[in-house]
Amino acid sequence: MNENNAAVQFITVSADEAGQRIDNFLRTRLKGVPKSMIYRIVRKGEVRVNKKRVKPEYKLLDGDELRIPPVRQSAPDQAAVSPLLDKVAALADAVLYEDDHLLILNKPSGTAVHGGSGLSFGVIEGLRALRPDARFLELVHRLDRDTSGVLLVAKKRSALRLLHEQLRMKGMQKDYLALVAGEWPSQTKSVSAPLLKNILASGERIVRVGNDGKPSETRFKVEERFVHATLVKASPVTGRTHQIRVHAQYAGHPIAFDDRYGDAQFDQQLKGSGLHRLFLHAAALRFEHPDTGETMRIEAPLDKALRHCLAYLRANDK
Structure with a gap:
């Protein structure tokens, strides 16, 4: 100590x-x-x-x-410090935008938004290490651990309140890119299916479509087609846990390398791409700045693994 x-x-x-x-x-x-x-x-x-x-x-x-x-x-465990410093450095490189009210990251896949549940490191812990003088740093919304992309963090409590109000009033537009199995029908522009969240004995969260679930809607648009897969833009209207992943599965087109809702045969077809992570990326976020009122649209580029997968499909799967 x-x-x-x-x-x-x-x-x-x-x-x-x-x-x-x-x-x-x-x-x-x-x-x-x-x-x-x-x-x-x-x-x-x-x-x-x-x-x-x-x-x-x-x-x-x-x-x-x-x-x-x-x-x-508590004094930090020195054996754990070095890998944590590497992760903090990666977060520093992931900052897309920052001012006195906001900090916006391109969150890496595999990094949780919060430590806990056996994880010693999360985005918030990393940002607090990166900005030790920041008096306030709180998540505006969440991304699944394996999902990459735009993550919005408030640096003032007043900003957090105003951005949460935008979320409640559906004034925030989120666009994701997902690689899904098979040929997504062009006419399927929206999936509406109520979602029910279950917590297993292990603490793992599993979401299912069920009549007793909460109303949920995701809009889909085809971006690019391949022989065995489709790149789609997914825009959630509601914000339920695992919503895009479950709606894609429910539509019969699960997302690549989804360890909970995916399809092993589809993943095997992508073996040559070298991809081993969930192909779900928060590509863009549009919202009103909580201080200026300006409409902002922040885009997050795909990481190397996702870009390589698409290049592989373009070269080998058409």
Whole structure:
């Protein structure tokens, strides 16, 4: 253990930080401190707001004066540091756009958006290591671990609220590229099928089409055809877990190398391409900037593995 915060800290809450629970604020502020310790120092009254004790669910107000006692943070496991530094460096190269309100990444495939569930590293953890002085970094939306592409991160709580409102009002346009099995019919421009999320005993999430599920819609457009496959643009109208993957499977055209909803025979047909990852990429995102109101469209280029797969198909599969 090492004492990273060996002195009492006094913090004035800004307007952008106001509105969040004090336990959540401290978890962000005191990185590496166990959640149990944060609850303990709040409940024992060692954390004070305006010189008074508060409960963990207390919501901070603009101008609140916080007293945070000295706390001990876990020292990093040196054996794990080197590979994590490599991943952080990769995130630095993946930044597509950044200003005072937003940070937008081309998320690599295989990187989770959050650590946890046995994963020590996620995009948010990496960004906090990359931007140690950033007071606020939170995901606006999520991408599956194996999906690459545009990922939007808010750098201010006010930006997060406004962007979440755009998501709720379906004011954000997301376009994905997916390589699917077989010949996608040009007339199938939309798939509407209710989706039901199940959590297995292992903790794995599996989504199925079911009458009791939530209404879900994905729009599809053919981009390029091959003998055994079709490159489609998929634009989700709703935002359910694994939505594009399950809707593609439901339509009879599963996505290449989908380890949950895919088709082994289709994957075998792509063996010569060298691809070993899910061919699903968040290619573009359109939204209104939360500060300026400007309409922004951010595009993320395909990674080397996806580009190589398409080049292989163009050369060998027509």
